[in-house]
Amino acid sequence: MQGWRLAQGASFLYGxxxxxxxxxxxxxxxxxxxxxxxxxxYRCVYCMPEEGVKSRAHADIMRYEDILWxxxxxxSLGIRHIRFTGGEPLVRRGxxxxxxxxxxxxxxxxxxxxxxxxxxxxxxxxxxxARLSGMNISLDTLDSDKFAHMTRxxxxxxxxxxxxxxxxxxxxxxxxxxxxxxxFNEHDLPDIVKFSWSHGLIPRMIEFMPMRGNLWGRETFVxxxxxxxxxxxxxxxxxxxxxxxxxxCGPAKYYRNAHNGLKVGVIEAISNHFCSECNRLRxxxxxxxxxxxxxxxxxxxxxxxxxxxxxxxxEAILTGIALKPRKWNDAADGVxxxxxxxx
Ligand code: SAM
Ligand code: SF4
Numbered sequence: 108m109q110g111w112r113l114a115q116g117a118s119f120l121y122g123x124x125x126x127x128x129x130x131x132x133x134x135x136x137x138x139x140x141x142x143x144x145x146x147x148x149y150r151c152v153y154c155m156p157e158e159g160v161k162s163r164a165h166a167d168i169m170r171y172e173d174i175l176w177x178x179x180x181x182x183s184l185g186i187r188h189i190r191f192t193g194g195e196p197l198v199r200r201g202x203x204x205x206x207x208x209x210x211x212x213x214x215x216x217x218x219x220x221x222x223x224x225x226x227x228x229x230x231x232x233x234x235x236x237a238r239l240s241g242m243n244i245s246l247d248t249l250d251s252d253k254f255a256h257m258t259r260x261x262x263x264x265x266x267x268x269x270x271x272x273x274x275x276x277x278x279x280x281x282x283x284x285x286x287x288x289x290x291f292n293e294h295d296l297p298d299i300v301k302f303s304w305s306h307g308l309i310p311r312m313i314e315f316m317p318m319r320g321n322l323w324g325r326e327t328f329v330x331x332x333x334x335x336x337x338x339x340x341x342x343x344x345x346x347x348x349x350x351x352x353x354x355x356c357g358p359a360k361y362y363r364n365a366h367n368g369l370k371v372g373v374i375e376a377i378s379n380h381f382c383s384e385c386n387r388l389r390x391x392x393x394x395x396x397x398x399x400x401x402x403x404x405x406x407x408x409x410x411x412x413x414x415x416x417x418x419x420x421x422e423a424i425l426t427g428i429a430l431k432p433r434k435w436n437d438a439a440d441g442v443x444x445x446x447x448x449x450x
Contacts, residue, residue: 120252126184130428137187138387142172143202144194149223150259151245153286153321157259168392171205172414175212177390180420188217189389190241195223203230206237219243221284225261226268231272241280242273243311247288248295249302257291273329274306282309282372287329288322296337311359312338313371316400331375335362342366358384382434388427396424398431406430 122180128136146162149153169177176191189209196202210218220234221243226436227234246266247257254263273281283303287293303310312334317323329337338344343365346435359372375381382399389397394409407429 123378128425128428130431132383132431132433134384134431135386136388138190139178139181139186139188139390140190140192140387141178141390142392143174143191143205144168144199146198147193147195147223148198148225149195149261151247151286151293152257152259153288153315153323154318156320157197163393165308167411169394169412171208173199173394173409174205175209175416176246177394177408177412177420178209178213180417180424182213182216184421185437188219189213190219190221190243192221195226195375195386197222197226197230197285199217203233203237206234206239210239212236217241219280219301221245222269223261224273225265227269228265228272229376231269231276231278232272233244235276235278239278241282242278243282243284244270244273245286246270246283246299246303246310248292249298250295253292255297257288266398268385269306270306273306280309281307282311284313286313286315286336288315288327289329290327293337294330294335296334297341300341300371305365308373311369311374314376314378320369328377330378331360331379333372334373338362338371344371380434382432383433388424389432396427398427402430402432404432406428 108153120181130136145160145168146158148381149155149313150157153240167176179191180184191202191206193199206218206220217240218237219239219241222245224244225245243268249263251263254261270281276349285292285296285299287296300310312331313325314331314334315328335344339366344362345365347361347363347370358376361370361372385399389400390408391397391405395405397405397408404427406423408420408427409425411423
């Protein structure tokens with residue numbers, strides 16, 4: 108144990124341990140999701156309003172050198188996995204090259220990215236050199252009309268080309284992410300699962316989460332039990348050995364198909380939320396830290412980053428972690444758009 112300290116303004120102790128930061132509720136925080144942009148070339152119905160969101164000026168978002176500097180501090184505090192997300196990370200100019208230099212800086216770190224894959228055909232060659240640990244690709248349907256409807260601006264053929272180029276470049280551990288919405292794509296799940304399996308990808312079904320003004324409601328929400336029912340016709344499923352106890356690697360429960368041994372993940376973000384084991388923190392493109400997706404409390408890191416004040420940055424990160432709530436609050440309609448926080 109490296110030491111204990113009392114967070115300013117917080118009423119409990121937390122510690123810095125070799126495996127990460129342990130907060131006052133015993134959760135080991137070792138995973139950071141960094142949004143590199145709040146912009147996106149899509150407007151998915153579950154994520155962004157049709158008109159888009161007001162993008163921040165370039166001066167107000169973290170520069171690549173800011174992200175590098177901040178990441179050194181995060182890693183020194185015990186963060187072991189950094190995922191880049193957005194908005195769409197690949198709409199930011201220089202992102203693929205940045206991933207390569209980020210890997211050079213952190214040769215042993217788990218580095219991954221979440222993307223809609225539409226721009227991967229242009230960047231997969233460069234990204235290959237970043238030796239990512241994994242990539243998550245959003246895929247909500249295989250039907251081109253539904254895809255256009257759900258993403259508002261998307262063309263499924265771009266995503267198919269993106270998936271093919273990622274696979275050709277040997278990017279490992281690719282997962283597809285499907286946000287399940289009643290009336291949109293709930294009957295497409297078996298086809299998505301078969302498609303993902305046939306391309307060597309791991310499909311994951313995500314419960315639709317309420318964000319500001321995003322159509323979430325009784326009519327559109329599909330609980331995990333029903334998601335699982337929709338997959339039942341594909342054969343018998345077994346819950347993976349340690350899946351009941353969700354791991355530090357993520358909140359998904361994995362089920363293995365008894366016939367072919369292939370698996371599918373289900374992320375029960377709402378019906379069985381994983382707050383007691385949440386190991387993550389999020390940093391928005393503007394450099395604000397959020398310890399909980401569903402809680403608006405943000406700790407600004409940008410001033411410390413721009414001053415390159417290490418002590419202030421550490422203090423801000425630890426103070427922000429101390430604000431991580433025990434459980435998500437239900438006032439979710441007030442929280443930001445997913446694209447703003449970095450899903
Ligand atoms: N643009 C990239 C993409 O679409 O993969 C990365 C950013 S996106 C905000 C990250 C993830 O959040 C995606 O897998 C997306 O499906 C998920 N997401 C966005 N809004 C969501 C919501 N309301 N409920 C559940 N997942 C959501
Ligand atoms: Fe863009 Fe990803 Fe949000 Fe869709 S889910 S609007 S692709 S940030």
